Amino acid sequence: DGGITQSPKYLFRKEGQNVTLSCEQNLNHDAMYWYRQDPGQGLRLIYYSQIVNDFQKGDIAEGYSVSREKKESFPLTVTSAQKNPTAFYLCASSMLGAGTGANVLTFGAGSRLTVL
Amino acid sequence: SQKIEQNSEALNIQEGKTATLTCNYTNYSPAYLQWYRQDPGRGPVFLLLIRENEKEKRKERLKVTFDTTLKQSLFHITASQPADSATYLCAPVSGSARQLTFGSGTQLTVLP
Numbered sequence: 561d562g563g564i565t566q567s568p569k570y571l572f573r574k575e576g577q578n579v580t581l582s583c584e585q586n587l588n589h590d591a592m593y594w595y596r597q598d599p600g601q602g603l604r605l606i607y608y609s610q611i612v613n614d615f616q617k618g619d620i621a622e623g624y625s626v627s628r629e630k631k632e633s634f635p636l637t638v639t640s641a642q643k644n645p646t647a648f649y650l651c652a653s654s655m656l657g658a659g660t661g662a663n664v665l666t667f668g669a670g671s672r673l674t675v676l
Numbered sequence: 677s678q679k680i681e682q683n684s685e686a687l688n689i690q691e692g693k694t695a696t697l698t699c700n701y702t703n704y705s706p707a708y709l710q711w712y713r714q715d716p717g718r719g720p721v722f723l724l725l726i727r728e729n730e731k732e733k734r735k736e737r738l739k740v741t742f743d744t745t746l747k748q749s750l751f752h753i754t755a756s757q758p759a760d761s762a763t764y765l766c767a768p769v770s771g772s773a774r775q776l777t778f779g780s781g782t783q784l785t786v787l788p
Contacts, residue, residue: 667720670717
């Protein structure tokens with residue numbers, strides 16, 4: 561079955577540590593996205609990528625980094641510079657090239673990061 | 677700045693009734709508007725997309741309207757069931773947009 565796989569489902573981190581969240585899709589989608597969701601709030605865009613080796617900052621990119629070395633993969637690193645990293649992180653992908661406006665997103669199951 | 681507002685944070689209705697959720701936007705000229713469903717601890721799932729030249733779109737018990745004059749979309753679930761309980765997110769999308777911005781969502785609870 562095609563879909564998006566995020567791992568790990570749950571992750572605990574000590575302050576000052578970097579952590580990397582994995583996102584893999586086998587949908588042959590061009591665009592991939594990372595969103596952050598805090599309790600009772602909507603989704604906020606961290607980074608997105610339309611093609612391999614290219615990505616753009618979203619609304620809350622500070623303290624995060626990404627790479628897009630393969631079409632299928634878009635890992636997110638939460639660095640120690642992110643002041644409040646505890647949140648639910650969602651990866652998504654879309655078939656159409658970003659910019660058409662009709663992009664329908666397929667989401668992964670999410671990764672919950674807790675900073676101890 | 678662009679703003680998306682979804683009606684009251686939580687909406688409780690009785691089973692069998694019609695649920696109506698509101699999505700208002702400002703400083704947008706969306707060519708499309710999407711609706712998603714999110715269950716607790718899960719990623720959102722796409723439900724419906726409506727284009728600016730469509731007044732109404734239906735899918736089974738779901739109906740979406742799009743009024744570009746009022747800058748509003750209404751999302752209806754008819755004959756609601758407890759299984760419809762979830763958070764519903766709207767995302768107005770400009771034609772040139774390279775990414776989606778979501779509203780904060782409306783948490784719907786259908787009471788048996």
